[in-house]
Amino acid sequence: MRLLWRSLRGLVLHHRPHRRFLATISSTGNDQRKQQSHKWSSPGSRTERLLYAAYWAGGLALGYHWLSDGHKPLLAEAQVVPSDDEQEARARLWHITPRADLPNYKTDQVEQHNSAKTGIWITYGLGVYDVTDFADNHPGGDKILMAAGSAIDPFWAIYQQHNTLEVLELLEGFRIGNLEGVDLKPGASAAEDELGSPWAHEPQRHALLKPASKRPFNAEPPIGLLAEQFLTPNELFYVRNHLPVPVISAEEYELEIESGSSKKKDPLTLNLEEIKALPKHSVTAAIMCGGNRRSEMTKVKAVKGLSWGAGAVGNAKWSGARLCDVLREQGVQPDESKHVIFEGADLDPTSHPYGASIPLSKALDPRGDVILAYEMNGETLSRDHGYPIRVIVPGTVGARNVKWLTRIVVADKESDSHWQQNDYKGFSPSTDWDTVDFSKSDAIQAMPVTSAICTPQPGARVKPDDDDGHITVRGYAWSGGGRKIVRVDLTSDEGKSWHVAELEQEDSPDGRHYGWSLWTARLPISESSGSDVEIWAKAVDSAYNVQPEKFEHIWNLRGVLANAYHKVRVKIA
Structure with missing residues (x-):
């Protein structure tokens, strides 16, 4: 399942160009980006030219159908290229939006298409999708067969790497109809609304937790609260x-x-x-x-x-x-x-x-x-x-x-x-x-040294504590493997001068310092800094490991081990 987006993209490009009507529901800017990333086995070949012709002809025809079928307001938007966030927000509504240009199917009709012989249909929300050809080429095709003739919602709720703009766009290319008898609210899915859903017995959570996802539930507290207590409530x-x-x-x-x-x-x-x-x-x-x-x-x-x-x-x-x-x-x-x-x-x-x-x-x-x-x-x-x-x-x-x-x-x-x-x-x-x-690559075990500024928060208007122009900055620092935090350095002038924070931590034996360290610093702000100041924080552990300065140097495709300097820009009152 984790390779779905790669395999799906390849299959659609090479085997089903006539079904890629996505230009009619996505942005022209996004299309251009995708075209640049497409690689054909024989550039300039007659097959490629025919496929491109079919792609553009189909896109134009379906685009005309879409715009002439009660969607004329989109003409006014065509001159504006939506941001990635806006495109993704639209894409997340497709599977819960009826398609007037496609037929409706009952659940028992979908259930009949549960093998390569009968054709493999799946549902997502109220969308019905024919993925027969795709399953033959997908390296995780055996996983798809488990959802054949039924909903793929439970799988996608768990394997969240599919929950991206590109995958949602490509999946919509396989849509053949709408599922009858499903009444969904935006943001819901068919599997979540059913009795007996695996999500039916989720516990109650504190209202202050900010969800990163609701199914499964993942959430973090407001960052400003983290440095308030050594033991997190x-x-x-x-x-x-x-x-x-x-x-x-x-x-x-x-x-x-x-x-x-x-x-x-x-x-x-x-x-x-x-x-x-x-x-x-x-x-x-x-x-x-x-x-x-x-x-x-x-x-x-x-x-x-x-x-x-x-x-x-x-x-x-x-x-x-x-x-x-x-x-x-x-x-x-x-x-x-x-x-x-x-x-x-x-x-x-x-x-x-x-x-x-x-x-x-x-x-x-x-x-x-x-x-x-x-x-x-x-x-x-x-x-x-x-x-x-x-x-x-x-x-x-x-x-x-x-x-x-x-x-x-x-x-x-x-x-x-x-x-x-x-x-x-x-x-x-x-x-x-x-x-x-x-x-x-080795599985992550001990985590690298890191720190974060909890207060003030980005964009905050901060008033100096005294006539000398100091502001108070608080945060946490931690290093994996039992390594102790020995220092947290802060700067407000991009590293020209550094100031050392005071630490609050347990006095644990060497190599067993598993708790975090809270820190507080009184940071001087010079008049030459202006009204906008960016505060940087970096921690040093007992092995003298130190945080890297830039995320560009540690970027990785899964976004893990994100421990570059923490930077917060504030306004000085």
Whole structure:
């Protein structure tokens, strides 16, 4: 499924040019961009010229039909090239907008087209699409067959890399009709409106959380609140869900542990009470999403992923049983080549659980502080944060801190899950989706050093605190792998002069500083700075790693590891 947009684009260009009516519902500017990116196997060939002729003839004919069929107001807009955001906003309405030029189909009619023999139809919202030819050429065609004759909404709600302007445009090229009996509101989907939907039992969330997506729910708190408290309040801790939140009762919960040990071959099964009966251990650890601050990297060049600000991070005191104690009791011995796989109770549409893994060396190290957590800041874990058990892997990217933990396996290889093998990996700025090979990059474990300015916020009007022209700046800093923050530097003159912030942090042993550091600085603002000032912040950790200055130097196609200087422009009152 993750290669859908690439395969779909190639198929439409090479096999179905007569169905590309997208020029009638997209912008001329976007068309020009796409034409520049098209590469034909035989430039200037007779086949290419015929296909181009068919493309333009079809586009003109369908464009005339569209404009003459009650859409004349678009003529006035034709002279204005919409922005990418405007185009994407329109594209997100296509699947819930009836097409008067296409027939209507009942659900049972769609269901009959569920194989290559009968033709493969799918629905998305109230759109009906014939993807028969596409499925034969798509490397993930087996996944499409699972949705054959039914809705693809549940798949796309989970595999969010399809939720882009380009994919939505290309999908619309396969549309053959409208689904009868579906009444959707803008922003909804057929699968979400049905009884028994996997989203029907989502928990309530705090109103201050700003969603980056609603299905699955992903949200961050207002950045201005993050530096207010060393321990982030549970209800304001960012939420990162990849799949629907499972419903798990304490009475029925079980955790299966496969040790891979020759001494104890049978898996160990622990219920919640047995886990709580083990020695209790607590650790303060910041958890950060691998895509934190992605929205800043996107300004350099578009990436695929949720548009996180700097709030996809939180700091909490986690309590539970140490994983190293459980594994050693099972006879697990140190082995640098082995891994520990975690699986959650959250399932994708193919009934595969969310999964991730860490090196066994981290899991067995008492100083690694990996715990089977059932408490967060002294309270029972909430459902959004992994109730009843979440593995906490301090210093490691949030994706490895698996929630709703149901299975642990000591294995010779990493987890084979999508999120371990084909996501949460970093690449060179020169690598793009046409050249990426996820098998060539290591899965992210420890996160790099980073910091963010929480107050003042971008665009704020700031009044100096005193006659000398100082302003107060607050924020957070953190580094993975247990590395301590030793300094946060700030500048208001693009690096001509730097000022060191005061730190608030735990006094933890070296190599176990898993919590974040909050910082405060009184930054002098000179009269020559003018009314507009851009504040820069960079952190330095105990290994003297320092943040890079520019996102251009660390851009990657998934928008992860976004740790360049944090820059905030304010107005001086």
